[in-house]
Amino acid sequence: xxxxxxxxxxxxxxxxxxxxxxxxxxxxxxxxxxxxxxxxxxxxxxxxxxxxxxxxxxxxxxxxxxxxxxxxxxxxxxxxxxxxxxxxxxxxxxxxxxxxxxxxxxxxxxxxxxxxxxxxxxxxxxxxxxxxxxxxxxxxxxxxxxxxxxxxxxxxxxxxxxxxxxxxxxxxxxxxxxxxxxxxxxxxxxxxxxxxxxxxxxxxxxxxxxxxxxxxxxxxxxxxxxxxxxxxxxxxxxxxxxxxxxxxxxxxxxxxxxxxxxxxxxxxxxxxxxxxxxxxxxxxxxxxxxxxxxxxxxxxxxx
Numbered sequence: 175x176x177x178x179x180x181x182x183x184x185x186x187x188x189x190x191x192x193x194x195x196x197x198x199x200x201x202x203x204x205x206x207x208x209x210x211x212x213x214x215x216x217x218x219x220x221x222x223x224x225x226x227x228x229x230x231x232x233x234x235x236x237x238x239x240x241x242x243x244x245x246x247x248x249x250x251x252x253x254x255x256x257x258x259x260x261x262x263x264x265x266x267x268x269x270x271x272x273x274x275x276x277x278x279x280x281x282x283x284x285x286x287x288x289x290x291x292x293x294x295x296x297x298x299x300x301x302x303x304x305x306x307x308x309x310x311x312x313x314x315x316x317x318x319x320x321x322x323x324x325x326x327x328x329x330x331x332x333x334x335x336x337x338x339x340x341x342x343x344x345x346x347x348x349x350x351x352x353x354x355x356x357x358x359x360x361x362x363x364x365x366x367x368x369x370x371x372x373x374x375x376x377x378x379x380x381x382x383x384x385x386x387x388x389x390x391x392x393x394x395x396x397x398x399x400x401x402x403x404x405x406x407x408x409x410x411x412x413x414x415x416x417x418x419x420x421x422x423x424x425x426x427x428x429x430x431x432x433x434x435x436x437x438x439x440x441x442x443x444x445x446x447x448x449x450x451x452x453x454x455x456x457x458x459x460x461x462x463x464x465x466x467x468x469x470x471x472x473x474x475x476x477x
């Protein structure tokens with residue numbers, strides 16, 4: 175996959191140096207793309223190339239990940255702390271607003287930014303990611319989602335980084351695998367080398383796991399109530415801007431119950447399903463994803 179139109183930069187925000195990929199001309203409308211776990215900026219390489227044609231597109235390595243700085247306190251990995259990075263990044267780039275796109279953890283962060291700084295989000299695009307209100311409910315009451323999210327409590331264990339990196343990152347490779355355990359077509363040797371290089375940056379996986387450790391949203395254990403102790407008033411987590419959710423229906427990690435009632439907290443909502451895509455839909459069907467995002471952010475003019 176060509177990446178010759180993508181360049182790289184660093185921006186200091188909140189005392190941290192964030193590494194980010196970018197494409198397109200500064201001054202054009204800003205699109206900010208947020209990766210999830212266990213990914214980094216490269217999750218969006220196809221979108222950087224497509225939308226860089228007429229936007230300024232930025233995909234950061236969020237704090238702790240890949241080439242971005244890694245703070246040491248666990249509290250530094252709470253969602254609201256990371257959102258302050260994103261707000262500061264948009265401002266440092268010279269913008270007051272952006273189209274915000276997020277997948278997985280990046281989608282959770284995008285929801286958090288949309289909730290707390292709606293003035294900075296013109297439109298919101300979510301790819302297989304969860305709103306905190308629906309996810310807290312599902313993690314407490316939906317046995318299938320609780321089972322599907324059991325990995326979260328593994329990630330919270332002290333030795334989790336060693337487990338994930340063992341045997342040439344076998345656990346992490348397995349997260350990206352197809353349902354039958356085979357290597358997905360998009361994860362070719364060159365892509366695998368990029369991912370292993372990001373995963374094996376000193377301290378990077380520990381920092382990425384801290385996102386899970388700092389979050390109260392996880393299945394209950396024998397000693398912790400997890401999401402069942404989280405009480406969220408839906409009136410306080412409203413997403414007011416136009417929002418598009420793209421949902422790969424073969425997702426093994428996030429189940430469709432996470433979308434039930436989403437319109438109660440995201441009233442200007444449209445959901446488009448990709449029946450044959452999994453959690454990794456931007457890799458598996460980049461043209462379809464790009465087409466759906468394009469139609470949402472640049473709707474055709476009325477005849």
